[in-house]
Amino acid sequence: MQxxxxxxxxxxxxxxxxxxxxxxxxxxxxxxxxRFGTPSAALSALPDLLKHGRGKAIALVSNDQxxxxxxATHARGGTxxxxxEPLFPKGLAALTPPPPIISACGQLDLLQxxxxxxxxxxxxxxxxxxxxxxFAGGLGQAGYIIVSGMARGIDGAAHHASLSTGTIGVLAGxxxxxxxxxxxxxYHQIREDGVxxxxxxxxxKVHARDFPRRNRIISGLSLATLIVEAEARSGSLITARFAxxxxxxxxxxxxSPLDPRAAGPNSLIKDGAHLxxxxxxxxxxxxxxxxxxxxKIVPYLHATTGIAIDPEALDRVEALLSPVxxxxxxxxxxxxxxxxxxxxxxxxxxxxxxxxxxxxxxxSSPV
Numbered sequence: 001m002q003x004x005x006x007x008x009x010x011x012x013x014x015x016x017x018x019x020x021x022x023x024x025x026x027x028x029x030x031x032x033x034x035r036f037g038t039p040s041a042a043l044s045a046l047p048d049l050l051k052h053g054r055g056k057a058i059a060l061v062s063n064d065q066x067x068x069x070x071x072a073t074h075a076r077g078g079t080x081x082x083x084x085e086p087l088f089p090k091g092l093a094a095l096t097p098p099p100p101i102i103s104a105c106g107q108l109d110l111l112q113x114x115x116x117x118x119x120x121x122x123x124x125x126x127x128x129x130x131x132x133x134x135f136a137g138g139l140g141q142a143g144y145i146i147v148s149g150m151a152r153g154i155d156g157a158a159h160h161a162s163l164s165t166g167t168i169g170v171l172a173g174x175x176x177x178x179x180x181x182x183x184x185x186x187y188h189q190i191r192e193d194g195v196x197x198x199x200x201x202x203x204x205k206v207h208a209r210d211f212p213r214r215n216r217i218i219s220g221l222s223l224a225t226l227i228v229e230a231e232a233r234s235g236s237l238i239t240a241r242f243a244x245x246x247x248x249x250x251x252x253x254x255x256s257p258l259d260p261r262a263a264g265p266n267s268l269i270k271d272g273a274h275l276x277x278x279x280x281x282x283x284x285x286x287x288x289x290x291x292x293x294x295x296k297i298v299p300y301l302h303a304t305t306g307i308a309i310d311p312e313a314l315d316r317v318e319a320l321l322s323p324v325x326x327x328x329x330x331x332x333x334x335x336x337x338x339x340x341x342x343x344x345x346x347x348x349x350x351x352x353x354x355x356x357x358x359x360x361x362x363x364s365s366p367v
Contacts, residue, residue, distance in 0.1 A: 006085050014039040015082045017066045019100035020201060023058040026097040027328065027357045031347035034340040037306040049351055056350040056357075069202050076202075077191075078105035078175050087111065091221045095246060096329040096339045097361050099199045099217065103175040106195040110145050110166045116286065117147040117218045117243070119236045120154030120228035121261045128229040128261065131253060132157040135226065138279030140165025144286070147221050149214055149239075150183055150190075154228045159186055159194075167194040168221065172214040174204035197221075212359055215239040224249035224286055226276065230264030237264050240273070242360065245327065251276045251285055307344045313337060317345045318354055318365075325362035 007015060018039040019029055032042035043060070050058055073080055081087045083098045089111045092098050104111065116139050118132055136146045136158040146162035148155040150169040159167045169190045173179055175198045178187045190196055199217055200210060215238045219225050225243035227250075230236035243250050250273040255262025269275045274285045316335055320326070328346075332339040346363050349355030356364050 007082055011038075011040070012080070012082060013063060013066050013070065014043055015084075016070065016080055016101055017061060017063065018043055020066065020069075021058055021060045023056060025357055025359075026099055026361050027343050027363065028056070028058075028347055028350065029100040030097045030340055031343035031345075034344040035306045035309070035347060041306065052351075056353075073103055073105075073175065073202050076105065076176060078103055078196075078202075079108070089115075089221055091115065091223070092217065095216075095220050095361070096327065096332070097343060098220070102197055102199055102217070103202065104195055104197045105175060106191050107166070107193065108195060110168060110195050111197075111221075113145045113166065114143065115145045115147045115168065115222045116282070117222040117225040117239065118154065118158035118228060119148055119151075119215075119218065119225065119239050120230050121234060121236070122151050122153040122155075123261070124153035124157070124229050125259070125261060128154060128253075129157045132228045133161040135228070135279055135282060136161035136167075137165075139282060140167075142279070142283060147218055149211075149218055150179070150187070152180055152182070154236075156183060156186060158228075159190060163189055163193055169194065169196050170214050170218045170221070171196060171198040172200070172210040173206040174198055174200050174202045176202055177205060179206045209359075211235055212238055216242045216360055219243035219246055219248060222248060224251060224282075226251040226253070226282065227265050227268060227273075228253050229255065229259075229261040231260050232263040232267065234264050237268070240264075240268055245360075249274065249285055251282060253277060307341055309341075309345055309348055313341070314345050314348060317342060318349055321349075321355055321363060321365040323364055323367055325358045325360075325364040327362055331363065 033039055036042040036045050080101055080103050082101050083093055118136055132154045140162040145166040146158050147168045148158045178184050199213055219239050219242040225239055227236050227240055240250050252265035252268040252273045254275055276282050320334055328339045328342050331342045346355050356366055
């Protein structure tokens with residue numbers, strides 16, 4: 001199998017430029033790369049595609065803007081990592097589809113180690129904060145890197161407790177954007193001793209729509225996700241849902257039915273999540289978690305020709321779509337086609353107004 005490898009400066013610029021295009025998410029990115037072979041070829045083909053398309057709108061940023069972003073990221077001690085490159089975390093590379101790029105700074109070697117996500121309520125109880133610290137510290141001593149979302153409450157407690165053993169803070173905004181502001185000291189500590197990761201462009205401010213994307217990265221990096229306190233409509237449950245969809249382990253700490261912050265974990269346990277109450281429980285659960293084998297990760301680089309789309313296959317995929325969003329993995333299972341071929345077909349359907357891509361790498365028919 002072709003190994004992953006680093007990009008040249010021009011290849012990196014084209015990869016980032018395609019990924020940063022307005023209207024281009026992971027499905028569209030990999031669909032275009034699959035269809036045309038390389039990001040460079042896709043960029044060249046896009047103007048003509050869009051001229052004749054009746055559906056999806058796409059707007060590209062300029063080469064200068066991308067070169068400025070890459071240079072500004074480097075000037076801040078960070079780097080932009082493409083999904084085909086060796087530094088890209090295996091957990092993210094194993095997603096269907098992965099984020100095309102991430103920005104990161106800090107101790108980047110931590111991105112190659114086994115990770116566990118710990119997330120939960122912002123308005124955490126004292127008991128919840130203590131458990132988060134205990135779990136993060138114990139898992140860190142056992143060799144796991146702790147991943148969380150830099151939020152108040154459980155996230156912050158998990159990060160603080162794992163600074164000495166390794167922690168990864170996933171940001172909803174750009175790599176330079178500190179949110180919430182009271183975590184400025186924590187931000188700089190993680191930047192020094194851990195890793196900060198963002199899927200958003202540098203200088204991007206936080207918007208509500210960015211948190212689900214951040215949550216997908218948190219669970220995608222991790223072998224397992226642990227929920228410590230979360231109300232019934234908490235964003236932490238979105239992270240747990242992503243983890244389950246990604247085939248990762250989901251664990252939850254049970255709590256009193258009288259505490260609204262126990263509603264989320266209790267519901268997850270009822271739905272099949274692992275009930276855990278100690279570090280030993282978590283380690284036992286992790287013992288059955290599958291690692292990310294290199295041979296299972298699809299290489300994306302240096303395809304010499306694009307995928308030819310079979311009209312019959314296009315019709316089969318379109319017939320499977322409905323207003324209910326479905327994943328590329330499910331479409332691949334139902335059709336027997338590789339997910340990258342599915343992505344290329346979805347781009348064709350999008351451009352003709354016969355499909356819509358949704359957040360989280362999902363696809364639906366137009367409403």
